[in-house]
Every structure is written in C-alpha cells, then in structure tokens.
Amino acid sequence: MLFNSYEFIFLFLPFTFFIYFYLNKKHLTEVSKVFLVFASLFFYSWWNIAYLPLILVSMLVNYTIGKELSFHTKKQRTYSAKKLLTAGIVFNLGLLGYFKYADFFIQNLNRAFHSEVALWNLALPLAISFYTFQQIAYLVDSYRQETKEYDFLNYAVFVTFFPQLIAGPIVHHAEMMPQFTKLKNKVKNYYNITLGLFIFSMGLFKKVIIADTFAIWATQGFDIAKTLNMLEAWTTSLAYTFQLYFDFSGYTDMAIGIALLFNIKIPKNFFSPYKATSIQDFWRRWHITLSRFLKDYIYIPLGGNRKGDVRTYMNLFTTFLLGGIWHGAGWTFVLWGILHGFALVTHRMWQKLGFKMNTLLAWFITFNFINIAWVFFRALNFESAMKVLKGMFMGPLVFPSVLTNDVISLREWGLTLGNWSKLYGDESMMGLWFLAAFIVILLLPNSMQWKKKFKPNYFYMTLTILFFMSIFMLYRKSEFIYFNF
C-alpha cells in the first residue's frame, strides 16, 4: 500500500490509528501491539503476500540470535558469541545476496567465462534491503550489549512498524523500543497529531506534486529519448536530481508524520542535502540514517580513521563502494559508489592539506558532482548513462528561441536557436518548475526546520490544507523510488 493512495489515507491509516488507541485506552497494551504488527504486515502484504513468509522468517531468526547474543555480558564476549554474530550477519547478507544479487552475479559470471548459466529471475522482496540492515544493526547492538531484552512481540513491532518498514529511515533498536513501551505514548497526543499531519501533508505534496512532475521529464530523457542536446541532457539530469530528493524526502516526511500520530519519533533522514558545500557535508544531510549505519557498522569496524591516512582513505572508499552496491545490483550502482568514494577521499585529502575554498564555488562543485553522479544511479544501463553524459558535455547547444535577439551574434560560432526542448514541450512552464525547485532546496527551510517552527495557528493550518489538496492529484499514484532498493 502506498502512502500516497486513497486506500491508505482514507481507510488504512484512520482505521489503524483509532483501533490502536482504542485498545490502549482499554488498557489492552499487548493486544494493541499485536494489532499494530498485524496491521503493519497487512500493509506490507498489500503489494504481494508472497513476500510475507520471508520477513517473518528473517524476524524470527534474527530475534533468536539477538536474544542469544544479549545474554553474553561484556566479559563473556567469547569466541562463541562472535561466531553467533557472524552467523547472523551471514544469514542476513545471504538472504540479501540471494534475492538481490544472484542474477547480477550469474550475469557477470556468464560474461567473464562465456558461459550460459540461466538466470534465476527472482523477484526482489519489498523492503528487504531496509529490514535486513535494520536487523544487522540489531544483532551488532545486541553483541555490544546495547539492546535490552524485549520479547518477540516488541521485536516484531520494532521491525515491522509500518511507517518505516518499506524504505526506512533505518532505525536502531535502542531508539525505538523505549518509545513503544513508554506508557505516555499509549495515549493520543494532540500536539503530535497536529504536527504529524502537517509533516505528512508536506511529504505528500513533495511526492505527488513536485517529485512526480520532475519524474516525467527525467523518464523522457533517460528512457525514451534516443539522443539529447546539451540543454535537454542537463534538464534530464537535474530533473532526476530533484525527483529523487523530493521523492525520498517526501516519503521520509510522510513516514515521520505517520509515526508521530502514534507518538513515535523516528530520526530525520534529510537536512537540505543540496545545500551541502562538500561531499562530506552532503552525506551528513542525505539519507542520514544510512550514512549512520555505514559509519557505525562498516567504516568504524574497518578501523575508521584510527589506522593512518592510507587506511582511512581505503576505509572510506570501501564503505561507499558497499553503499553503492547496497542500492542495487548493477555496475552503474557500483560506479556511483566508486565516484562517491573517490570524492570523499579527495575531500579528506584536501582538508588534510589545509586548503580552503570559496563557499559558493564549493557548493557549485558539490552540487554538480552529485548531479552528475546521479546519472549513473538513475540510468538503466551504461549506454543510457553515457547518452545523458554525452549530451551534457558534448551535445549540440540549442538555445531557446526566446533568446534570439540576445544571442543572434553567436550564430556564426555554431550556436543554434530554436525549439531546444522538443522532448519536453512547454519550455516556460518547465523553467518555472526548475526555478521553484532551486528556491525550495536552497532558500526555504527544510521540513525538519518547519517542524521545529510549527505552531497551532491558522498559518500552519492553511499550509496543511493546501498540502493535503495534493490528494486531488493522485492520478500519478507512482511508487517511491527507494522501494526498489
């Protein structure tokens, strides 16, 4: 079930909300948790019930291992505990590898050895990347004695809680479980409801109105056009850059808003990432819970920055390479991870050398690097990525015909004037969308800043209503991009 669908907004969410709090009001707290788990699994199964056994098995295995691990005290971190943790991680990665990477592996094997091993054509179970990471974190935390013991029901609530089940944010056991057990959170909280509705409506607006509009142009350029001129190629890449941000941050806002209705605070995932002035800054603002996971469970265990410069660079690079692979089974994702790894290493060296850069220039370089790297992230294959990149850097330059009077003298230099965006139709309308998007990402407060400023007055009520009006444009009921990862 999609957050941006009538069945979710008008049926599932109100029904779940009222039953949950009704049960709690009647002091049936355990029953309310059971209900929440069932509601979440129903939400999950709406796409395809075939995925349900997998998540149940995964939960059961991880809970059993986690519980076993948490029995060992610090002194008892014996060989057997380590072995158990390794087994748990191998189980999770094995699951992920089997469903997500098996065909990719076979394809490459076939290519390398000219063999013809048949592909398995496995469907990727929804949310597997997210719940697998969340549970790996749980196992490691259990091993580090950072989790308290909870029963399976609590664990099931932690893993399946529907606002964050499909595409995160990736949450820690320690930050969620106390919230589910706190008695205060069992009672309806009007402050959280008003705030939750505001944040949810903002996310809905970002997804339905902004992201889905840019999606049309991105799809046109990436998937339909055979060649692109320079402006078309830049339009395509920027359209995807905006689409991805508004889509994923819109989803996250909706998740945060829904969780707030249930008095649960889930961590922020975005903080104006396109305002970043360095690649390191970007990763502190983009998909924050993934960055946190990569840092805590890959970068630091690899040695972090404690083992000298070269190891630090290698660790950084490896972390982001793995981050790229996590996003998808394809060489374009690997390359995207490599690009970000290199960028982070370069930035680290730059800092080490004590160089400084003008803030505006730093932003410009960072934004463009991210924009270019997204081309690999979005393209279905290398050919498609190269088509866009070739257009961006070597495509013919066709200027909009409205500029005829201003730049006509440049014609002798090979400049073409005319319908530069044959691909997209209305140039002026599109220009306004891009301008608006730049204003939103660079000048306006982000949703987390809006959240802080929120007051129960008519201004915020008007905004909430206007954002909610997006439900009248749900015809493009498209899935969220991160559901694919």
Place this chain on the structure above:
Amino acid sequence: MNLFTLIFKRIRLTYKQYLTILFSLLGMIVIIAISYVMYFSKHYPLPITNYISLDAKIKFIRENINVDEVDTLIVGSSLGLNNIQGVYLEKVSSQANHVLNLSVYGSAATEIEGLLELSDAFPNLKRIIYSAQYSDFPHEWYYDNYNPKLLVKYIRDELNPLEHFLLMFRACNNLFFCFKRQSEWQTNHMMKNKFTYLGFDSTGSVPLHIYGDDIIGHRWRGAQPNIQNPKSFEAVDRMSKRAYEKGIKFYLVQGPYRGPLVKKHQFVREALSHFERLNSKIMKKNNGAFLSLHKLLHLEDKYFADRTHLNDKGSILTAEAIGKFIDEKEK
C-alpha cells in the same frame, strides 16, 4: 502588525481546537470535491481510460443506447469513427438494424482487440465491422489502466452504488484534470471542423465536416510509411477467431486511400496490397469476411478530408457499400 499576521500567525489555538477546525475544513473540501465529481460525471465524460473518445463513447452508450438491442458493432480508429456513418448503414442494410460505432480515435489493432472485450456488454451482437487501413497497423499499443470487465458492468449499469462511487472517484482522482477537461470540452471536442470532434450521431459515428481551409495540408499530401507490425495481424487473427467462436460474424473493412497518393507512391500500393493479402487470409481462416472499400469505391478527392479520412459525404457511401456487402454475405 498587519491583518494577515494577526489572523494567520498571532491567533494561537489549542491543539484540540486546531484539529477540530482542520478536520472540519478538510471534510468540507472533500464534500465539495465529491459534489464536483458528481456534477462532472453527469455533464462530461469521466476520464476512465486514456482516450477521451472512448470516455465520451462510454458516456454516450450509457445515456443513449439500449445495449440489449445492439446487433452490429463498428470498431476501429478514426477510420472507424469517421469513415462509416452508422445511421446510413442501418438504413441500407436489412440485417444491421441497431448499429453502434464503438471506434476510438488513434487506436492500434492491438488496442481494438482490447476494445472488443467490451462486446460482452451487448448480448445480442451478431456482427463486428473492423474498419482499418495499413496506417493503423504499425504500433503495438495497449490502453492504460483498462479494466474491460468493470467497464462492461458500467456500460450495462450493473455496478452497485459503492462500485459506481469508487469508479467515479478513481476516474477523477486528478481533480485538476477534470477541471481541464471541462474547460476544454467545448472548444476542443464540440467544434465540427476539427479532427478531435466528438459530436456523435445516433449510432456513435462522427461524420467529419472538414472541407477547404480546414483540411490539414500535410495530411492531405503525404502518405504514411509502409510499417505493418506482425503483432497487429496477430491481434486481428485472435479477435476474428474469438468472434467466430461466439457466433459473431467478423468483417474486416479496408478503408479508401486518396487515389493520387496511391498513384504516386509505389510503397503505398505495396502497403495496401500487403494489408489486403494478409487480412483476407486471416478472414478466410476464421470464417470472417474481407472488404476493400478502396478497390470497390475508387472514391474521388471530393469525398476525402485527408489521405485516409472521409468527409461526411464519403462516409455515407462507405456505410451504404458495407450495408449491401453484409446483406449479401448474410442472405
């Protein structure tokens, strides 16, 4: 302090008050939206499919056609919608007494196959006339979000109130699209001299009143390339076979093509004969009938609105020829 700040920012509400007012306003908006959708569905075609001419036709059938009486269906793209006047077919033929033109602008053969799933709405159907030309055959297209079973129930007015309500709201889930359709309806679809004209006659056909300056030059002068997708012929094969299995006679009618273009271009002649050859074969195999109006009528330019579309005078001649052909075949 200005009025805006005073009203919007200074007046603080309790959270309970805030929620009460918010939900009241949202409730009102939803009620207004529901009322608008009901008004819209009464006066304009609901956007149920991705073709406005199909949406309009569904509305037309629900309001004007006795579905139990229909014995003859005309299907096709504009070459079905514009090129055969159902009224004249009824007049000429002794067999085709209740004609419905179900054609949809721009439909490919593969889409017509989907369109014919709506034939379940007409229990006394005896014949299907598919009017096409080779230019309908290059693409393998399918209707988006197309649910023929639901549409059959909708056409026959057999949806329960909840299903009907849901269909209306799914159709209008982009309210702004409905506003747009409403505002453009008169200018884009109710002006006789446009190729988007949707003023149906009593059988659902659309006679074109396009003459002189309203004729589009490049459509008049240029011939379409000879691209005929095997998938289109496969679709014809399946639909004619299915019709035969249901005891419905299937006619494939090849529309006229402007003579000067046929004379001028070798590839047009090849395209016409390829189209005729393959479809005749399919019709023979599935007990259907093939009729080339191009060969039969040799229409002059005065009957054409462009290279393949006929004007209202031309579409009478084709209807009469088809009527006679049907009578002959079903003697």
